[in-house]
Amino acid sequence: MTKRLEEVWETLQSSRTLEDVQTVAEQIRDFFDLQHVVYHVVGSSGREYGAFTYDMEWVQRYKEEEYVRIDPVITESLRRFHPLNWKSLDWSSKAAREFYREAVSQGVGQQGMSVPIRGVGGQLALFSVTSGVNDDKWEDFLREHSGDLLLASNYMHQRVSEIMDDDESVQGVMLSPRERDVLSLLASGRSRAEAAERLKISEHTFRVYVDAARHKLGAMNTTHAVAKALANGLIVP
Known part of the structure; x- marks a missing residue:
């Protein structure tokens, strides 16, 4: 691990506010020369927080069109526990293909990796990175840096959880x-x-x-x- 990367992790660990975490997301993007870095969590109480480098225009568009309903990244993140390379997801439906084309046109990046994170108290978080490089360069990038990005996802989730003090649980709940x-x-x-x-x-x-x-x-x-x-x-x- 390089000294500069160690400094990024130290900055994250010393973060005191959610605004500080946003700054770290930007530092991670710049360090790895990525297009975007996104972290979003829904706490067990329903409170949400996001640190992202997307343009706000795209964020608003995503919300208004309720793209969460058709986004394969979200669908698969609810099913899986391991990192997702976006290229391996099912983009075969017309809605998914149109969504992907629009996302790329909005500068999201044609490549992506997402890490689903589930907290013991009911939190559901997703850490994603995107890039505009071609397939071969993306595979090379993942081989070299996926370990560091997994660390980043867990460090960020841990720190945000501590800041949010989101320790509610659903212990004792009985579903029929x-x-x-x-x-x-x-x-x-x-x-x-x-x-x-x-x-x-x-x-x-x-x-x-x-x-x-x-x-x-x-x-x-x-x-x-x-x-x-x-x-x-x-x-x-």
Whole structure:
């Protein structure tokens, strides 16, 4: 590890505010000559925080269009526990391909790696880096630097968790078998209609079970409920 990289980690460990963490995200981007660095966490209480180097125009566009519903990076991050090379994800649907083209046109970068992070208290976080290099150079980059980026993801999550003091948990929560079923099917990537059909219940009844589970988990929305249930071992996708 170079002295300069050690200094970046030391800066992160000494961060006292979430604004300090934003500065470290920019330092990581510059050190590795990346296009962007993004860290986003949803705490067990529903509180969110993000440190990112994306243009705000793209962030607003992503939120307004609810791209979280079709973004393969998000879908796979809910299912997996290991780093994701964006090139290995399923971009075959028309919606995903159009989303990818728009993201690249907005300067996100054609390459990316994301690290899903699940905290013991129900936090769900995602650390991502992007680049505009070609496939061969990206593979070379990952071979050389993926270990350091894994360290970065865990260091950043640990420090943000400490700053947010997000230590709530869902210990003692008991989901009914059907509540576990609906959340498990959503975690596997199925739509509400597909999941309801699989369970042979109406979409209205499906929503009732989802709302009941969300209330028990203290989740602000369905995605948060799935994340908390996964993080606490209440369901398996």
